[in-house]
Amino acid sequence: MRKITAIEAQKRSPNRVNIYLDGEFAFGLARITAAWLKMGQELSDEKIAKLQADDARERAYQQALLYLSYRARSESEIRQNLRKHEIPEAVIDETLEKLRGDGFANDNQFAAAWVENRSTFRPRSRRVLAMELRQKGLDDETVRSAVAGVDEAALAYEAARKRVSRLKGLEWNEFRKKLSEFLARRGFPYEIIAPTVTRLWNEAHNEEKHFEDEDIT
Numbered sequence: 001m002r003k004i005t006a007i008e009a010q011k012r013s014p015n016r017v018n019i020y021l022d023g024e025f026a027f028g029l030a031r032i033t034a035a036w037l038k039m040g041q042e043l044s045d046e047k048i049a050k051l052q053a054d055d056a057r058e059r060a061y062q063q064a065l066l067y068l069s070y071r072a073r074s075e076s077e078i079r080q081n082l083r084k085h086e087i088p089e090a091v092i093d094e095t096l097e098k099l100r101g102d103g104f105a106n107d108n109q110f111a112a113a114w115v116e117n118r119s120t121f122r123p124r125s126r127r128v129l130a131m132e133l134r135q136k137g138l139d140d141e142t143v144r145s146a147v148a149g150v151d152e153a154a155l156a157y158e159a160a161r162k163r164v165s166r167l168k169g170l171e172w173n174e175f176r177k178k179l180s181e182f183l184a185r186r187g188f189p190y191e192i193i194a195p196t197v198t199r200l201w202n203e204a205h206n207e208e209k210h211f212e213d214e215d216i217t
Contacts (some may be wrong), residue, residue: 001042002026019051027051030058032104060087067068074110076137107138111146123155128187156188156196165198175201178180 005022010028017034019026021043029037033055044127046156067073067081075096099105105119111133118124118132126147133143163182167175176197185192 074136123159125187126150
């Protein structure tokens with residue numbers, strides 16, 4: 001048995017304390033983990049090990065919450081962040097399980113939110129959205145489900161509509177080239193790009209001759 005001889009707040013981390021056993025520094029703990037400890041209390045090796053294990057779980061959970069406070073994350077991103085902070089793999093697994101239970105980790109919700117955000121602010125093709133989600137570590141089934149309802153024609157039109165103001169005054173060939181290239185960079189296929197470009201040209205020149213889809217090469 002070892003006796004607690006001091007409990008001191010950490011200067012750089014006010015939410016943590018240093019535990020001294022038998023006059024020597026032993027380990028640090030989160031305040032919440034150390035809440036029941038007091039001076040003169042004796043700890044067995046088993047109790048010390050449990051305290052340190054509880055602290056590792058609390059530290060991992062708080063780090064995950066901090067990481068999530070900036071924006072939503074996939075489980076893979078959370079796992080990578082905890083690994084970067086040298087959290088043991090077993091503790092990471094426990095942390096992710098707790099985050100799921102508390103509603104902070106859900107890959108299906110993350111994927112749906114990602115697609116909605118992209119579609120609203122930076123529309124892009126189903127293929128590009130799927131690629132981005134896979135880069136976030138999501139599995140194929142989750143990705144397929146998230147992009148299944150994507151209306152590429154509507155997204156291409158919205159993306160192009162916001163771009164058209166920059167192309168005012170251009171002749172048809174240059175307009176078609178620049179807007180087509182823009183949509184291609186967003187990952188849209190030709191069969192979506194061609195009618196979208198024609199539609200927007202016609203909308204901007206509704207008193208001029210309309211170009212048919214087959215005119216685009």
